[in-house]
Amino acid sequence: MPAMNSMAGNIFFIGLMGAGKTSLGKQLAARLQRPFFDSDQALCEKTGVSIPTIFEWEGEDGFRERECQIIDELTALSGIVLATGGGAVLRPQNRACLRERGTVVYLHVPPEILFERTRHDRTRPLLQVDDPLQTLRELYRVRDPLYRQTAHWVLDVGNDAYFSTFKQLLDMLLRNQQNADFAG
Ligand SMILES: Nc1ncnc2c1ncn2[C@@H]1O[C@H](COP(=O)(O)OP(=O)(O)O)[C@@H](O)[C@H]1O
Numbered sequence: 066m067p068a069m070n071s072m073a074g075n076i077f078f079i080g081l082m083g084a085g086k087t088s089l090g091k092q093l094a095a096r097l098q099r100p101f102f103d104s105d106q107a108l109c110e111k112t113g114v115s116i117p118t119i120f121e122w123e124g125e126d127g128f129r130e131r132e133c134q135i136i137d138e139l140t141a142l143s144g145i146v147l148a149t150g151g152g153a154v155l156r157p158q159n160r161a162c163l164r165e166r167g168t169v170v171y172l173h174v175p176p177e178i179l180f181e182r183t184r185h186d187r188t189r190p191l192l193q194v195d196d197p198l199q200t201l202r203e204l205y206r207v208r209d210p211l212y213r214q215t216a217h218w219v220l221d222v223g224n225d226a227y228f229s230t231f232k233q234l235l236d237m238l239l240r241n242q243q244n245a246d247f248a249g
């Protein structure tokens with residue numbers, strides 16, 4: 066694999082809960098030797114409490130307000146890999162920051178697969194409901210068009226194994242770099 070460290074610009078991951086933004090983002094940043102940020106992690110560090118606690122104390126609206134601020138701060142950095150939270154695309158201001166300040170990759174995964182990945186997880190407040198699959202289907206219905214309008218690339222992950230997805234991601238970045246080198 067040729068070196069990609071020279072690739073300019075930010076890489077931002079978007080997609081639903083469990084799509085792999087945090088895990089793939091972290092691994093990609095290590096591979097590219099870039100700083101990695103996760104907007105949820107940054108919020109936890111800033112507030113000193115967990116995401117479920119922010120939801121409990123301030124509701125989803127309070128969380129979205131904080132998320133909007135942190136996305137503005139993080140997308141203003143250069144040369145980073147950023148994993149956003151699944152709801153980051155809900156606000157037009159976030160969509161504009163992401164779209165204009167970096168290359169946005171949508172990790173597209175159907176709700177049924179996301180359900181299998183997240184069903185034992187207790188850290189995502191929106192999925193602590195009687196029927197999380199139904200919630201994921203509804204979130205997919207509302208958000209999939211927003212992810213698509215924000216993304217520069219859509220990676221169809223489906224049922225692929227983790228390392229196969231990671232390889233597809235590297236291939237996509239490499240093709241993009243070669244195109245940019247060719248155009249430049
Ligand atoms: N093909 C895949 N791509 C990305 N993650 C995968 C894949 N298959 C399984 N996973 C698992 O799904 C989970 C995704 O969680 P996470 O990275 O926290 O997602 P997000 O930040 O998008 O909510 C991880 O445990 C990861 O190992």
Ligand SMILES: O=C(O)C1=C[C@@H](OP(=O)(O)O)[C@@H](O)[C@H](O)C1
Pocket residue numbers: 080081082083086087105116149150151152153188189190191
């Ligand atoms: O989809 C959402 O609205 C949310 C996704 C979560 O991040 P992940 O997508 O990393 O799980 C986190 O920001 C919060 O629980 C809300």
Ligand SMILES: [Mg+2]
Pocket residue numbers: 086087088103105148149150
């Ligand atoms: Mg995450």
